[in-house]
Amino acid sequence: MATIYEVSKLAGVSLATVSRVMNKNARVSDKTKQKVLDAMDELGYRPNSIAQSLASNRSNSVGILVSELHGPFFGLMMSGIEAELRAAGKHVIITTGQCENGNQENKEKDGIEFLISRNCDAIILHVEAASDDYLRELAKGDIPVYLMSRLVEGLESQCISLDNELGGYLATKTLIEQGHSQIAYIAGPQFKADAHARFMGHKRALAENKISFDENLFYIGDFKETGGKNGVKYFCNNQQSFTALVCANDEMASGAMTYAREHGYLLPDDLSIIGFDNIIFARYIYPKLTTIANPVDEMGHMAAKLVLKDVYQQKNLTIKHAFEPTIVMRDSVKALT
Amino acid sequence: MATIYEVSKLAGVSLATVSRVMNKNARVSDKTKQKVLDAMDELGYRPNSIAQSLASNRSNSVGILVSELHGPFFGLMMSGIEAELRAAGKHVIITTGQCENGNQENKEKDGIEFLISRNCDAIILHVEAASDDYLRELAKGDIPVYLMSRLVEGLESQCISLDNELGGYLATKTLIEQGHSQIAYIAGPQFKADAHARFMGHKRALAENKISFDENLFYIGDFKETGGKNGVKYFCNNQQSFTALVCANDEMASGAMTYAREHGYLLPDDLSIIGFDNIIFARYIYPKLTTIANPVDEMGHMAAKLVLKDVYQQKNLTIKHAFEPTIVMRDSVKALT
């Protein structure tokens, strides 16, 4: 591999000049610039990004931490981030804070440590277990921290978040508008801020419509298919009567559907179900799932733009920190007549 | 940030000694080692991975190229790779050769170029459009290349592949065993090697059972939901009679189901459908999809192990290059009586 030194020799100029034409930041006469370009070409020169990083104290990499790599949700998010960053010549180091068993909070911290040790110029986190305090502390460190799908007090300008409360509200309101009043709710783990906010939205919609919240129609699931199944099972076993169900994410909605159908419910006639996230598969499910759209891909792009603007001083970027969910009407909700 | 120099000063030893305790490769007396460790601790020292890379000519990063980041398929693959590599202290740089419009082959090459420019120690590719010749040429370069889900002649030892032909065979054979003989096939783009092999397997199963291949029951889809829909539509419009359908991947199977159901078919009674890949959502679909399992996560782990063994000289790793698909029986296939 040719080095800058060989290029300079071949072009008959100094190292510094070659560096200048590479970085386009200082004026170089057209003539010498051409000589350098030709020399690079002839040698098939490629800058060594590691050496550049060491000298410039910039790695041109941004670290991403997601809870899990598989699953329908994060693909879209990473896709957005990667596309934006790569177009700017930065690369993306991805790791997980995943936790099949054990302490998720520690796994997340491990992941963050790992990214920091990689000398990223910035890190974008989608963490669920890490506390606000920890994140605020982390943000005081040397490396800029950005948060996806989360809003931490004091770190607002580094957050890209979704109004989950509004989403939960919309879901339940939609059901109410369709005539339902016996509405069950399967929540996500309440230590996760978004799961909690969605549930709060549900309660607000109920309250606004003078429907009292019924503890017996509330179940906390795990954001997985199983959670949905267990939730419906729980309601059934307790002989609860309900005509509609909101699930705090689509995977639980899918599980709920499966269980309900296997236990004699005709969908959506006997039970209206609404999900949350609008993952790719929501429309594959039968009946096609009515759900709350979570614009993760757009948010991913925005997080990347935020990094480009803050960390890499890119200009002319408008940042939108707060996103709003919308309802996607499909076939899993039926009006109660 | 403290440097190795400050540590050495505080510990009263030389740079080299500090380096030695970091890299655990040379013997250092316990006493001096402890002094160094203490000094590191006191200073909150963290090695600068970039400087390490420059000096050692090792970036400890491996590049991954996948066709797309979203979608159910690659998540599992990357998850396997990432877990394995991270456990070994290597990091993963992910990029895509994705192509919404335009030339996929060029996008893939761009992605590869990008990874090379990042000084990865190795790259793992999941490419579909790149030709065998191009890959062989690439493999002659300085940076080791590994191929996922693909078997290129001459590069066998760097490939982790699935026997797609066998998978296609299994799918169709399963249907035949259930009494079907009018079996439609919706293929993936035939320039993709795996799509082609799956189709070949289908033909072999037919031939073995003296069922002649019927051009009118063959459709080439796009590996997306739409492909499945269009395929069934095509068969219906042509008034073809068939009792079973194999789709070259699960997404098309899902699309096929949707279209069939919307057009009066009762599933699985009127039409048995079998997919391929066993993506996470296969069991969410209704009826639950019978399909061919593609052990992508396991293959991801294996690809990572291969890199660890070849590139990072890790010992005691057994590599399995060829994987075999298996059938997963669920509810979308019904015996013909």
Next chain:
DNA sequence: CTGTTAGCGCCTTCAA
């Protein structure tokens, strides 16, 4: 077992 000494390939003042 430990220290000395060159670099790794590039960027960036500082002078000219």
Next chain:
DNA sequence: TTGAAGGCGCTAACAG
């Protein structure tokens, strides 16, 4: 506009 020279933080011979 260009060149010279000193690092960036660490590794890897080579001595001792």
